[in-house]
Structure formats: structure tokens, C-alpha cells
Amino acid sequence: MSIQVYVNGQYFPKEEAKISVFDHGFLYGDGVFEGIRAYGGKVFRLNEHIDRLYNGARGIMIDIPLKKEEMAEVVLETLRRNELKDAYIRLVISRGAGDLGLDPRKCKTPTIICITDKIVLYPEELYNKGMEIITAATRRNRPEGVNPQMKSLNYLNNIMAKLEANLAGAPEAMLLNNEDYVAECTGDNIFIVKDGVLITPPPYVGILVGITRNAIMELAEKIGIKVEEKVFTRYEVFTADECFLSGTAAEAVPVVKVDGRQIADGKPGPITNKILKEFKELIKTEGTEIYS
Structure with a gap:
């Protein structure tokens, strides 16, 4: 049918x-x-x-x-x-x-x-081993233009960055805003871990505030992981202890290399793995019944 x-x-x-x-x-x-x-x-x-x-x-x-x-x-x-x-x-x-x-x-x-x-965004191997991403030359839309908090049908900003990822042979590209702070990726929000703290960009840098992003922040606080929304640059990503992306289609996927720089030991980290495990449990129990 x-x-x-x-x-x-x-x-x-x-x-x-x-x-x-x-x-x-x-x-x-x-x-x-x-x-x-x-x-x-x-x-x-x-x-x-x-x-x-x-x-x-x-x-x-x-x-x-x-x-x-x-x-x-x-x-x-x-x-x-x-x-x-x-x-x-x-x-x-x-x-x-x-x-x-x-x-x-x-x-x-x-x-x-x-x-x-149905949708499959990334191969299963990337969820287990982590992915390598690049930084796009394309900058995130300024909120004064097309505000990224509106999930508009005009997605050309994201597509331009995705083209760069494709040309580089990478599954995703990280976008910076016009002040050189990390905003998000073409279809995902971004998190880093440093000294046990989970960090993600605040809305005002030019991000779509993700539903999955919010769920992960709630989960992290529930299991005792400190969460901060604050600006950071590529340097903080390069020197992070862990990094992962989140989104409705992607769910949550580890990042182990950015612009050729290996993140820590090049493997998904313990906080990333713990959050991914908790998120998998959350989606089993939370939601609106379809066939009730």
C-alpha cells in the first residue's frame, strides 16, 4: 500500500x-x-x-x-x-x-x-564509533534576518553548509555565527563535555532550540551531570573531553574528530555513552499514544 x-x-x-x-x-x-x-x-x-x-x-x-x-x-x-x-x-x-x-x-x-x-540519517557504525565532522565556511543566519529559532522552510543556509560537508566527505558540518562562536550543525544541535560539565550553545548565538536537545539537558541534570548553556569557539571543541550531536532524526550521535583534530582519545566518551543510554530508555516510555 x-x-x-x-x-x-x-x-x-x-x-x-x-x-x-x-x-x-x-x-x-x-x-x-x-x-x-x-x-x-x-x-x-x-x-x-x-x-x-x-x-x-x-x-x-x-x-x-x-x-x-x-x-x-x-x-x-x-x-x-x-x-x-x-x-x-x-x-x-x-x-x-x-x-x-x-x-x-x-x-x-x-x-x-x-x-x-521511515528515516535513517546516519549508519549505525557512526553511533558506535563516532563521526568526523568539519566546520563550514557558511555562517549561521543572523537572528535579525531569518531567525534560526523559527524552523522555516527556507533551509538554504543549512543546505549550503551540508554541501560543504558532502564535498569534504563528512556526514555533518558545524556552523559558526558571525561572532565566531559555535552555533549548531546543519541538522543537529551540538554538545561538548569539559571537566565533567555538559555544555551547549545558548539560543541567542543563532540556533534552533531542539526538542531532543532539551530532553538531553533534562536527562543530564536528572542523572547528576551539570549542564551549562554558554558560548564557545572551535578551540573549545578541539580541546573538549567529549562531543556529540542531537536532533530528532539523528537522536544523539558521538563526534570523535572535528576538522582533523581528534577529540580526546578518539572514542565516544563515558558521559556521552551514559546520556545516549538514558535517552534510549526515555523514548521507550515517553510519548503520546497513537493507537489508544
Whole structure:
């Protein structure tokens, strides 16, 4: 059976799921989206994802015609129709169809799309041995331009950095902001460990505040690991005791080399491994039931 995709209140086989070529999401990247995960019949932190989606839409003045509870049900029903218990979910809200001009007032009704499918971002080997990443020359968008805290459909900033990673043969690239502080990677937040303290960049350096990032910070504090949000440079990454990335699709993956510099002994560290183990346990128990 073909994957069923929700588009504006109806379900279509993926081959027939369509939007207008005049949709401003397609023409201008004018919209917001969420990537969400389901594990074992539960959607992980669905409400937090819905809240972030609506906050992003408010930031670009899109009035979503569904209530949050109705949007959550769209996610659950799309999973049910595809008989999925373990899945990646993509919620997309665009400005909707207008004309070829920029004026958002020409777009009368937002487009709402929900896609559910499987996703594998990195090979299993990287989770066990760690990955090597590079620093991109591309800088993170300034908050005064396209604020990274809005998960917008305009992802060209991330894609430019991803192209650099591809050309370097690396699975990920780290982005700095315009003040040379580490912000995040193309699709993941970043953490380092130094002297037993877990450190991650604060929102104001230009990051998307990740749902998985927040969950990991909560887990770390719960198991007695001190957590700090503070700025740091590439030097602090090079000289860290441990490093790992987090994201909805990636979950959490160790980093053992950055720009050719080995992190500590070149293996995933004990705090990283402990947090990854705790996160795996968390996703087994926490979430909104799909088939209740």
C-alpha cells in the first residue's frame, strides 16, 4: 500500500499528493515545519513539537486554521492510516497559494501537510564509533534576518553548509555565527563535555532550540551531570573531553574528530555513552499514544 499523505484535510497516496505551483512555500520557502519521531506506538514530545510549530508560524504571521489539538490528531491519524508505530513525521505549514509576487497578503489559505515514513540519517557504525565532522565556511543566519529559532522552510543556509560537508566527505558540518562562536550543525544541535560539565550553545548565538536537545539537558541534570548553556569557539571543541550531536532524526550521535583534530582519545566518551543510554530508555516510555 502506498504511503498516505495528509494535504489540507484529505489523504492521498504519496504519488498523488500535490500542492499548487503558486504555493509560497514552494516559490519562496515561506512556511515552517517540524520533524517528529514515533517510537513503539508513541509520538515523542508531540506537544512540544506542536508548540514550536505554532510559535514559528506566529513569528512569520501565518494563522494556522487548526487548533493545536486538531493538529496533533492529524499527526496521529496519519500514522494510523499508514499503520506505523516507529516513524519519522514531517509537518509542513506554508503560506499557501498566491501569485508570483512576494506579497503574503495574496495567499488566502495556508497549506497543511503531514507525511509519515521511515528515516535513517546516519549508519549505525557512526553511533558506535563516532563521526568526523568539519566546520563550514557558511555562517549561521543572523537572528535579525531569518531567525534560526523559527524552523522555516527556507533551509538554504543549512543546505549550503551540508554541501560543504558532502564535498569534504563528512556526514555533518558545524556552523559558526558571525561572532565566531559555535552555533549548531546543519541538522543537529551540538554538545561538548569539559571537566565533567555538559555544555551547549545558548539560543541567542543563532540556533534552533531542539526538542531532543532539551530532553538531553533534562536527562543530564536528572542523572547528576551539570549542564551549562554558554558560548564557545572551535578551540573549545578541539580541546573538549567529549562531543556529540542531537536532533530528532539523528537522536544523539558521538563526534570523535572535528576538522582533523581528534577529540580526546578518539572514542565516544563515558558521559556521552551514559546520556545516549538514558535517552534510549526515555523514548521507550515517553510519548503520546497513537493507537489508544
